[in-house]
Amino acid sequence: MTISSGPLRTPSAQEGHASDIADPRADSAGQRGRDIFTTAQIAKMRAGLDAFRSGPGYEPGKWKVSDANRREDVVGPRPASVRMRDLTLRVTEQMSDVSLSHQQRLHLLKALVRAGVSSLETSSFGRGHTVEEMREEVETAKAVNPDCELVYTGAGTERHMRMAAEAGYDVVRVLSGVFLGDALPAYAGAVYHRAWQRREWGDLRFPVEPTEVTARAQRLIELGVSHGVKVGGSVLLLSYATDEDVAQYCRGISEAGAYDVQLGDHASGTSPESFAHFVRLAREAGGEIEIAAHTHDMFGLATATAVAAGLAGATILEASVNGFTEGPAQGDLAHISGAMEMLYGVHTGIDLTQLTPLSRLTEKLIDQRRPGDWGLTGANIFDYGNDGDEYAQEIKVDPLIHMGVAPEAVGNERQLRIGLTSGPWTMWDKLDELGIDAGREDIRPVLDACKRDMTELGRGLTDSEIRATALRVLDATRAGLGS
Numbered sequence: 053m054t055i056s057s058g059p060l061r062t063p064s065a066q067e068g069h070a071s072d073i074a075d076p077r078a079d080s081a082g083q084r085g086r087d088i089f090t091t092a093q094i095a096k097m098r099a100g101l102d103a104f105r106s107g108p109g110y111e112p113g114k115w116k117v118s119d120a121n122r123r124e125d126v127v128g129p130r131p132a133s134v135r136m137r138d139l140t141l142r143v144t145e146q147m148s149d150v151s152l153s154h155q156q157r158l159h160l161l162k163a164l165v166r167a168g169v170s171s172l173e174t175s176s177f178g179r180g181h182t183v184e185e186m187r188e189e190v191e192t193a194k195a196v197n198p199d200c201e202l203v204y205t206g207a208g209t210e211r212h213m214r215m216a217a218e219a220g221y222d223v224v225r226v227l228s229g230v231f232l233g234d235a236l237p238a239y240a241g242a243v244y245h246r247a248w249q250r251r252e253w254g255d256l257r258f259p260v261e262p263t264e265v266t267a268r269a270q271r272l273i274e275l276g277v278s279h280g281v282k283v284g285g286s287v288l289l290l291s292y293a294t295d296e297d298v299a300q301y302c303r304g305i306s307e308a309g310a311y312d313v314q315l316g317d318h319a320s321g322t323s324p325e326s327f328a329h330f331v332r333l334a335r336e337a338g339g340e341i342e343i344a345a346h347t348h349d350m351f352g353l354a355t356a357t358a359v360a361a362g363l364a365g366a367t368i369l370e371a372s373v374n375g376f377t378e379g380p381a382q383g384d385l386a387h388i389s390g391a392m393e394m395l396y397g398v399h400t401g402i403d404l405t406q407l408t409p410l411s412r413l414t415e416k417l418i419d420q421r422r423p424g425d426w427g428l429t430g431a432n433i434f435d436y437g438n439d440g441d442e443y444a445q446e447i448k449v450d451p452l453i454h455m456g457v458a459p460e461a462v463g464n465e466r467q468l469r470i471g472l473t474s475g476p477w478t479m480w481d482k483l484d485e486l487g488i489d490a491g492r493e494d495i496r497p498v499l500d501a502c503k504r505d506m507t508e509l510g511r512g513l514t515d516s517e518i519r520a521t522a523l524r525v526l527d528a529t530r531a532g533l534g535s
Contacts, residue, residue: 086480086492088445088477089449094449097449097450098449098450101450101453105452107119107122108122108397109121109122111394111461113458113460113461114394114457114458114460114461115394115452115456115457115458115461116452116456117394117395117456121395121396121397122396122397127363127396128363129363130363130396130397130398131362131363131365131367131398132398132399133398133399133400133401134362134366134367134368134369134392134398134399134400135170135171135367135368135369135400135401136168136169136170136171136368136369136370136371136385136388136389136400136401136402137169137171137172137173137201137203137344137368137369137370137371138164138169138171138172138173138370138371138372138373138385139172139173139370139371139372139377139382140160140164140372140373140376140385140414141157141160141161141172141173141174141175142173142174142175142176142205143372143376143377143378143382144372144376144377144418145175145176145179146377146378147376147377147378147418148378149419149420150418150419150420152417152418154185154188156417157174157189158188158189158192159413159417160413160414160417161174161189161192161193162192162193162196163406163409163410163413164373164410165193165196165197165200166196166403166406167402167403167406167407167410168400168401168402168403168406169200169385169401169402170197170199170200170201170401171200171201171203171368172193172200172201172202172203173203173204173205173225173370174186174189174202174203174204175204175205176204176205176206177204177205177206177207177208177212177215178206183215183218183219186204186215186216186219186220186221187218187219187220189202189219190202190219190220190221191220194220201222201223202220202221202222202223203221203222203223203224203225203284204216204219204221204223204224204225205224205225205227206225206227207224207225207226207272207276207283208226208227208272210275210279212224213275213276213278213279213281214279216276216279216281217279217280217281221281222281222282223281223282223283223284223311223312224276224281224282224283224284225283225284225285225286225314226269226272226273226276226283226284226285226286227286227288228265228266228268228269228285228286228287228288228301229265229288229289230262230265230287230288230289230290230292230293230297231259231261231262231264231265231297232289232292236258236259237253237256237258240256240258242256243256262296262297262300262301263300263304265301266300266301266304266305267304269285269301269304269305269308269310270304270305270307270308271308273285273305273308273309273310274308274309277308277309282311283309283310283311284310284311284312284313284314284342284344285301285302285305285310285312285313285314286313286314286315286316287301287302287313287314287315287316287330287334288314288316288318289316289318289319290315290316290317290321290322290327290330291317291319291320291321291322293330295330295333298315298330298333298334298337299333299334299336299337300337301313302333302334302337302338302341303337303338305338305341306337306338306339306340306341310338310341311341311342312341312342312343312344312367312368313334313338313341313342313343313344314344314346314370315327315330315331315334315343315344315345315346315361315366316346317346317347317348317357318346318348318379319348319350320347320348320349320350320351320353320354320380321350322357323353323357324353324356324357324359324360324361325360327345327347327357327360327361327364328360328361328363328364329364331343331345331361331364331365331366332364332365335364335365342367342368343361343365343366343367343368344366344367344368344369344370345357345358345361345362345366345368345369345370346370346383347361347370347382347383348377348379348380348381348382348383349375349380349381349382349383350380354375354380354381354382354383354384354387354388355383355384355387355388355391357383358370358371358383358388359388359391359392359395359396362392362398363396369383369388369389369392369400370382370383371383371384371385371387371388371389372384372385373385373386373410373411373414374386374411374414374415374422374426374429375387375422376414376418376420384427385402385407385410386407386408386410386411386427386428386429386462387427387428389402389404389407390404390407390427390428390457390462394456394457394461404461404462404463405460405461405462405463406463407428407429407462407463407464408428408429408462408463408464409463411429412429428457428462428464429462429464430464431467432467432469433459433464434455434459434464434465434466434467435466435467435468435469436455436466436467436468436478437467437468437469437470437471437474437478437481437482438469438470438471438472438473438474438512439473439474440473440474440475441474441475441476441477441478442475444468444474444475444477444478444481445475445477445478447466451466468481468482468485469512470482470499470502470512470513470518471506471512472503472506472507474499475499476495476496476499479495479498479499479502480492480495482518483495483498483522486515486518486519486522488519488522488523488526490522490526494525494526494529497525497529498521498522498525498526501521501522501524501525502518502521502522505517505521
C-alpha cells in the first residue's frame with residue numbers, strides 16, 4: 053500500500069559524488085544526524101560497484117544490465133540495428149472508446165517522428181480518410197524527417213493503390229491470412245457485408261489451397277508496383293501457419309516485387325522461439341524483402357517475442373505507444389525499443405528520453421492510462437519510498453543497484469512515496485520534499501501516525517494528507533502533548 057508521490061532527485065554518474073551525498077543538515081542546535089555514510093565510505097562503495105560494471109551492459113548514468121545480454125555465446129549473433137514501425141494511429145482507430153480528430157492525429161504523428169520513429173502505419177483503407185488528409189499526414193511527417201516511411205494497410209483494389217500514390221505514401225500493405233480451408237468465410241469481410249444487405253454470399257470464391265492466397269497477393273503487389281508504390285505482404289494468424297505456408301508465401305511475394313512481409317500474431321499464440329523460427333524461414337525464402345514482426349500480449353510476451361524476432365533477423369519491429377490497441381495489448385514501443393537498445397545494444401533510432409513524454413501525450417489524447425507500474429514509462433515505476441530504507445536510501449549511493457534503468461534515460465522521474473513498509477530515513481526525506489522542518493526525534497512519531505492513517509483508510513496517503521498528519525503530530529509534540 054503506497055502513495056504520496058513526488059520527484060526524488062538522485063545523483064547521476066556525471067555529477068559530483070560526495071557533494072550530492074554528504075549533506076549534513078544543520079539547525080540552530082547544530083548537526084541533526086542526517087549522514088548515514090561518510091564521504092569516504094560512499095567513495096569506497098561506488099568504487100566497489102564500478103569493479104562490477106566495466107562491461108558492455110553498463111551505460112553510466114543511464115542503465116546497468118547484464119553483460120551476458122551482449123555475449124554471442126549466450127544470445128547468439130545480434131543485428132547492429134532494427135527499425136521500429138509505430139502503429140498507434142491505426143490501432144487506436146480500432147478502440148471502441150477512442151476517436152482522434154485529424155488535428156490530434158497530426159499532433160501525435162509529429163511527436164512520434166520527433167521521437168525517432170522511422171516508419172509509421174497510420175491507417176487502413178476503408179476508414180474514411182480522404183486523399184487530402186492522407187497527403188497532410190505524409191507532409192507533416194516528412195517535414196520533421198524526410199526519410200520517415202509512411203505505410204497504409206488493407207490495400208485490395210486499384211483505387212487503393214492510386215490513393216496511396218496520390219497522397220505520397222511510401223508503402224501499402226496487402227492483408228493475407230493463412231489458408232484455413234473451409235473456415236475462410238468466418239473472417240471474410242465480404243461475407244458479413246453481403247449478409248447485412250440480405251445478399252447471397254455463397255458465390256464468393258475463396259482460395260482452395262495455400263498457393264491461391266499467395267497468387268492473390270502477387271497480383272496486388274504487381275498492381276501497386278505499377279502505380280509507383282512499394283507493397284508489403286502479410287502472414288496473419290501466424291499461430292495457424294505451417295512452415296510450408298510461410299516459406300511459399302514469402303517466396304511468392306518476393307518474386308512479385310514485395311517490399312516487406314508482416315508476420316502477424318494477433319492471437320498471441322506463437323511463442324518467442326516459434327516466432328524466431330518463422331522469421332528465419334521468411335528470411336531464407338523471401339530473399340531481400342524486409343521482415344516485420346507484429347506481436348500481441350495475451351501472455352505478457354509481446355516484447356519477448358518481438359525481441360526474439362529481431363535477434364532472428366526481423367528488420368522491422370511493429371509496436372504502438374503503451375501497447376494501445378483493441379484486444380490483447382500491442383507490443384509497446386517503449387518496451388521493445390528499450391529492450392533492444394539497453395539489453396542487447398541494438399540501435400533502433402528511437403530517442404529513449406522521449407518515451408515517457410510520448411506515453412503521457414498519447415494517454416492524454418486518447419484519455420486512457422496505463423498502470424503506474426507499467427515498465428519504463430509508468431508514473432510510479434521508479435518509486436522507491438514504500439520499500440525499506442535499504443532500498444530507498446541506496447539510490448543516494450548509486451541509483452543503478454536495484455533498478456537497472458535511471459528514470460532520466462527514458463524521460464521519466466523518480467517518485468518518493470510513503471507506504472506501510474517505508475522506513476524513518478525515507479520519511480525524513482519526504483518531509484524535506486514537502487518543506488516541513490523536522491528533527492530526528494520527530495520522524496518516528498510522524499511515520500507511525502502516517503501508517504495508522506493508512507491502515508484506517510485502507511489506502512496510501514496523498515501528499516496533502518501526509519502534510520496534514522505530519523503537522524498535526526509536530527504541533528502536538530512541540531506543544532508538549534505527545535502524538
